[in-house]
Amino acid sequence: MTDSRSILKSLKDTGHRITQSRKLVVEALCGSKVPLAVLDILAQLKRRRSAVNKTTVYRELEFLNKEKIIREIDLLEGKKRYEVIHSAAHHHHAVCVKCQMIQCVEMENDLFELEQRLSDRHRFKVTSHSLEFFGLCKDCQ
Amino acid sequence: MTDSRSILKSLKDTGHRITQSRKLVVEALCGSKVPLAVLDILAQLKRRRSAVNKTTVYRELEFLNKEKIIREIDLLEGKKRYEVIHSAAHHHHAVCVKCQMIQCVEMENDLFELEQRLSDRHRFKVTSHSLEFFGLCKDCQ
DNA sequence: CTCCATGCAAACACTTTGCATCAAG
DNA sequence: CTTGATGCAAAGTGTTTGCATGGAG
Numbered sequence: 001m002t003d004s005r006s007i008l009k010s011l012k013d014t015g016h017r018i019t020q021s022r023k024l025v026v027e028a029l030c031g032s033k034v035p036l037a038v039l040d041i042l043a044q045l046k047r048r049r050s051a052v053n054k055t056t057v058y059r060e061l062e063f064l065n066k067e068k069i070i071r072e073i074d075l076l077e078g079k080k081r082y083e084v085i086h087s088a089a090h091h092h093h094a095v096c097v098k099c100q101m102i103q104c105v106e107m108e109n110d111l112f113e114l115e116q117r118l119s120d121r122h123r124f125k126v127t128s129h130s131l132e133f134f135g136l137c138k139d140c141q
Numbered sequence: 142m143t144d145s146r147s148i149l150k151s152l153k154d155t156g157h158r159i160t161q162s163r164k165l166v167v168e169a170l171c172g173s174k175v176p177l178a179v180l181d182i183l184a185q186l187k188r189r190r191s192a193v194n195k196t197t198v199y200r201e202l203e204f205l206n207k208e209k210i211i212r213e214i215d216l217l218e219g220k221k222r223y224e225v226i227h228s229a230a231h232h233h234h235a236v237c238v239k240c241q242m243i244q245c246v247e248m249e250n251d252l253f254e255l256e257q258r259l260s261d262r263h264r265f266k267v268t269s270h271s272l273e274f275f276g277l278c279k280d281c282q
Numbered sequence: 283c284t285c286c287a288t289g290c291a292a293a294c295a296c297t298t299t300g301c302a303t304c305a306a307g
Numbered sequence: 308c309t310t311g312a313t314g315c316a317a318a319g320t321g322t323t324t325g326c327a328t329g330g331a332g
Binding site: 158159160161178179195200201219220221 | 305
């Protein structure tokens with residue numbers, strides 16, 4: 001639950017327009033505990049009676065991703081999800097293969113060691129990674 | 142480069158038919174160092190003048206995935222890739238965001254510790270994970 | 283007033299489904 | 308023979324593009 005106002009302010013400060021659609025999409029993403037897909041965002045805005053066009057949502061997500069406000073998450077569903085990058089804790093996701101529940105998992109040390117090894121052995125400079133877990137949540141076991 | 146014959150034999154032993162298409166798809170997957178997408182497989186078979194229908198390839202991959210012969214890889218491309226699960230080394234992939242090169246990366250200890258933590262803290266039973274690295278390969282840096 | 287942002291429709295890419303036919307064992 | 312595998316066409320889903328219009332600053 002990152003504060004949407006601070007995000008909008010920083011966008012304004014870097015010379016970007018704050019349109020109604022931009023505001024709504026950012027608020028939707030900030031208000032969610034789990035990564036949202038395009039259709040999730042569209043449905044949520046529709047429910048709030050502030051519909052935004054599908055194309056606009058796609059373009060907005062592309063913009064926010066480029067600005068490093070959000071990042072792309074792929075949970076092997078055949079569609080992309082997005083979540084706000086909150087400066088605090090870097091985290092990953094655990095997806096229940098039975099009930100589809102998505103749980104965020106914070107991790108401290110994380111993959112630093114593995115990435116270091118990649119750099120040493122293969123001269124590959126890692127800029128990002130994706131790590132998702134699949135299995136059974138406590139209710140579905 | 143797993144041996145396609147041993148895979149086909151084990152499929153036969155478990156009562157599955159060895160059709161021409163099945164043989165060709167398994168061979169294509171076994172012959173590749175990187176995970177293949179459906180279109181890669183189709184193109185390769187076409188080049189070898191042994192075309193198989195697109196639908197058949199999709200269905201065959203679904204089958205092989207269910208049989209745990211191959212597994213699904215998602216490199217954030219908007220399509221799925223598949224690779225043979227070879228019993229030896231569990232590995233991940235490093236994708237160059239500039240030249241799209243895909244490199245396999247073997248990892249020993251791997252994520253055992255992280256998965257253990259997930260189980261302890263969240264009672265989540267991990268059955269699989271996906272871990273991919275994105276960045277710049279040694280030629281593109 | 284000037285651009286960037288928006289909506290709509292159409293195009294695209296990837297994947298799935300229904301159904302009649304085929305072929306492995 | 309019998310049942311699972313195949314091909315084709317059509318439909319489904321998620322995403323992108325072209326173009327004319329609209330609105331933020």
